[in-house]
Amino acid sequence: MDAVLVGIALIDVFFNVHTAESLRLAFALVGAFALLLRRRMPLLTFVLTLPSVVLSDAIFAALAALYTLASLSRRRVLLGACALAFTISDMTSLPSPSLDLSSTATLITLGYTAATAAAPVFLGQLVQTRRDLSLRLAEISEARDHERLLTTQTVLAKERAQLAREMHDVVSHQVSLIAVRAGALQVGTRDAETRQAAATIRRLSVQTLDELRHMVSVLRASGGRPAELTPQPSLAELQRLVDGSGIEAELHTDLPPETLPDGLPPTVQRAIYRTVQEALTNVRKHAPGATATVRIHREADTVHVTITNTTPTRPALPLPSAHYGLVSLRQRAELLGGTVTSGPTADGGYELRLELPADNSA
Structure with missing residues (x-):
């Protein structure tokens, strides 16, 4: 071209x-x-x-x-x-x-020349608007797909929680009665064959109860928080999270690589991971076109995490949000004895800061 x-x-x-x-x-x-x-x-x-x-x-x-x-x-x-x-x-x-601006011919020529100059300006702005609209439509489509996925996960979680309640309230209760009756029959009968059959029924009932309790605990965990059935994230996956965030982001940390999986308690690693995840998601939603920088360093017994983004280059989309992200991060940090603060920067960007005690084992 x-x-x-x-x-x-x-x-x-x-x-x-x-x-x-x-x-x-x-x-x-x-x-x-x-x-x-x-x-x-x-x-x-x-x-x-x-x-x-x-x-x-x-x-x-x-x-x-x-x-x-x-x-x-x-x-x-x-x-x-x-x-x-x-x-x-x-x-x-x-x-x-x-x-000579007093001449009618000059004024007519001036009008035509101004129109000639305005035409490429209007055309260029139209192309720019069309490009921005295409980006917005793509982002809205992606947000809807993500919202649809979350809705599906929520429905599945509710169904699992309901199934867990049914198993606990009905099936476990009835199997418990079978075990009790089998135990009573085993003690009360004098027939050896009947006693042996009652012992077998009681043993199988107890095993079934143990398996039911395990299944109920798994279903309740998936009903309360679907992601808990998968391995919990640690700092070892943090670089992958930053690279796959969908925005231009960089990770800077002074923690030695060998300490990433084992040097900090799992609860602290999960809190750092979730904080970075939520911050990068907010940058993508509320600051389109901005770049982000994630910094993690340790001073004495405190881990400091800072996520900073630049000024957005495009208007933010009115995406659906429950506004619970930062509230959940603050609650998680307070449970671990830390703090979360956030606010705009002097250059028009935004900054989120997390401080956690490094020796927390909660």
Whole structure:
């Protein structure tokens, strides 16, 4: 695309600038080849194309640069100033400028020139809006999928909890009665064969009760918190969490690698992991386009965790939220004897801080 635009700009120069006019030809060629920089330095590219507009009728390069700047920049005052600069440059003819605003023809020409300058600005802003809308739709779709997954997990958890209650209240009770009756029969009968059968029934009933208690405990755990059936996270998985967070994030820690799985109590490791997980999720939801930095270090008997994000580059989406994330983090930290604080930073970002005692074994 850049090569095509440069080619069209060169054709524009060929038809509108005479080869004998070396100064105008030089500026026109600079403006045409400057389009190769339009994606990396759009403002500089537009500035480099302005002399060609002032000195000649080769204006395609400037219009292309103005469109690129409008599609990448959100500063509308800057875009208005650039459109005005193009209009004035196109109306001026150096080295002998003649701009008579009292003439009707001049005013009509000024109107057409201003419209010509406004067209690439509006088109670039339209492309930028369409791009932002596509990103928002993708984020909303992803948020809905995640919400659907959470809803499914909640329904399954409720069903497991209900099943656990039924097993505890009905099945366990009846098996207990069978074991009691079998024990009474074993003691009260004089027939050896009946006593042996009663002992077998009682033994199998006791084994069944033990298995039922284990199944009820598993179902209750999954009903209260679905993730507890899987291995609990530790600091060894923290780098994977940061890399898979879906945002540009970095992890800095002064903890030796060998201490990550075993150097801190499991409760402290889980609290750190969940805090980083919640903070990165909040950055992704409430600060689109921001980058995050996770820092973990230990001072004496205290572990300090700081998650900082920069200013968002796009407006935040109105995603569904129960606003319980930070509350849960504070409650978890208080149970372990630590604290969680959060607040905006001076540069417009946000920072979440966690402090926990390193020797906590709760």
